[in-house]
Amino acid sequence: MAAKKLYETFSKALIEEVHRWGSLKQTGVSLRYMMEFGSTPSDRTLLISAQFLHKELPIRIARRAIELESLPYGLSDKSAVLKVRDWYLDSFRDLRSFPEIKDTVDELNFTQMIKMIKVRHNNVVPMMALGVQQLKKDFKPKTLPTNLDEIHQFLDRFYMSRIGIRMLIGQHVALHDPNPPPDCVGYIHTKMSPVEVARHASEDARSICLREYGSAPQIDIYGDPSFTFPYVPSHLHLMVFELVKNSLRAVQERFMDSDRVAPPVRIIVADGIEDVTIKISDEGGGIPRSGLPKIFTYLYSTAQNPLNENLDIESYDAVTMAGYGYGLPISRLYARYFGGDLQIISMEGYGTDAYLHLSRLGDSQEPLP
Template sequence: MTRVGLRFTGQCRKYSLPKFSSPITSHSYIDDDFLSLVSKENITKHIHDLGAYPSFSNILTPQHFYQNEVLLQYSQKLPHPVSLRQLAGYGRQLTKQKVLASANFVRLELPIRLAMRIRDLQTLPFGVVNNFHLAQIYESYYHLFNAFRKIPTINTLGENEEFCTVISAILDQHVFNLSHLMMGALESTIFNNLQQEDLDAFMSSMLRSRISRRVIVEEHLSLTEIHKKSPKQENPPDYIGEIFQSCNAEEHFGIVGKFIAASMAEYFPHPELMPDLIIEGDKNATFPFMVPHLHYLFGEILRNSFEATIKTHGHNKHKLPPVKITIIDSKKNVMFRISDKGGGIAHSKLKSIWSFGKSPELARESLANFHRIPGLQLYSNLQVTSAGSSIVETQLNGLGLTSVGDINKISTLTKKSTLELLITRPYKFKLGLGLPMCKVYADYWNGDLSMNSLEGYGSDTCLTLSKLGLHSNVVQLDRA
């Protein structure tokens, strides 16, 4: 019997409130007014939810173990390696046959890649996969897996239009997964359910797979749109796909710098004294990249430098030291050195900044902040909500956002890019996962991220991004 059978059949132990450890159930970082709502009467109302299967789940049922046989068949298949050059080949001169081939590739490939990640979740220790946030990811992935494996062969452009509508809607419905993944990592840290090395490997695997799936889907959507508008369009030899835009380094640092400054203006008593952003070197360097990923990389690094500078010098009444960016444009890479005078980091702590594992205290603080980020979509079961300034106002009782609450009653709001909301989040909502996330994103695209620090003075963060057009034959997208 597989581990999933032990978890989801009658042999598994009962769910309990502490195991589904959303921030609402941790008494150490919520206020007394909120705790007063969590009474015995409220818990009694939800006692039927404390069974072997989550009451809100359409997938985690007594029959799930037997349905798992279908998943096993897919998980034993191998994903098809894809390079950016192959994607570019479809886009340089499109035909009806190429568009249909791309559609059927997406249709066949995604169930395989999703099955691999579902199996990874199934083989996690019980205390990890029993986590509320990772259970939501499991539910979401299984929903996606079932949806894609049932789509028939796409033979006409009309059928492809319907297919694109479906996958666009699916992407919107499951935008919450990144938030769940990050919060699940923090809760696993609090309960010490995974060793730090295992947690980092799990997070890296899940993030890489997420990137590859979304690139494959979004590239097909863009190819379909291009063929519909300009069926005879021909692109230049260095073209590697519509979703990879030509990015000017100075321009995008300027855009992200304004985001970061705006997020801090409300909390810094003297906005006019905030650090300037000085850009030196090859300021006009251009390279192809995915703009959301680029902005996230730039944003988290700049946020750290600005925060450190304000923390170290903000008590003074004079202009704070600038944050300097040096850009070096080489044949195959673009390198960025972000230098600040924010006091630096102790050498003993440098290694830990790249890990998703945090101390329980920092993890609790980060979880609380996740729930306060305006607009960030946190809860799913395909009935989702955004976090707000007052969780109490959106729920009728203290169990509303825990595993025993009625998640289906949470209102559905407009969805936005999770990365965008993380970049523009207010300054006070520190998460502690920015650099580990950036490390994975940089590495995925054949880049690198490192930091040198002089304790008591400042830090140099070095980001190297590969010019993807020159490495488009590397099969990044096999990282399923």
């Protein structure tokens, strides 16, 4: 069923409240602050955290809901985008209708509610990708505007905001764990080994390559497994998984019909004073220089698109070998969220090097859109 227009589904008073909250200032937090604040979770710190989220989440969610209403090229009217907008408005309404948080009982009820909000938004990325596909379908290839900067900039802001919202909710919920893993403060591992995370992410990517192609190149990892620093392992896993997956696919497809043994993908972890840098190198043939500007956009993928109009998005399995071209831009947003970055350097005819920079200082604020 197609999503309805705004005023058919939501009251005028709610829409006015969304605009009022969307004009308020967001408050950014740093990795270091989250780590120090949550280091010894107590009823009091959890109460303060919930009170902060009760004020902060509606501001962030309202801003995205407003922006979803006025996207260029008619993107706001696509059924998939309307569905995402409805999720944001439902979540805003849930947050604003929750009374003031005064005690532990309120805090626990609030925590249950924001857990449900996080689940509601699980499929925002594939659903927005579907909306962009719907837009692309409207344009015949020759009439697709060459400059879609507005859409790319919106999606960067939108997904960066989503990373922040999910980090704040996930961190608060994880602080309730009565038996947290050793050295973990919510989502943050205070002694994370980037070599170990890279190993797990590589194994996951390699198993998908094996499933897709029946074989997979080797992966060699260089670095000190005992070196640790504070970071969010799930974020690093996602980024390394995406980069290794791309490298494996490039090498596998280049050497599939060759008599030569496919060269390994190499991962090097370097421990610097400011940054931890992870370099992922392959000999998959590289990317033409003309293609490099496209790799961080949301309308470019060299793989077959796994999304279609009849997709049951609720049961969608997000881990495919390649797909809707969002892996690299979203990985770069994850890197930038805590002050890092992602760079891709290519030698056409040979291979690609990806440099993933992670700030080890932990004191850069969220880059709020």
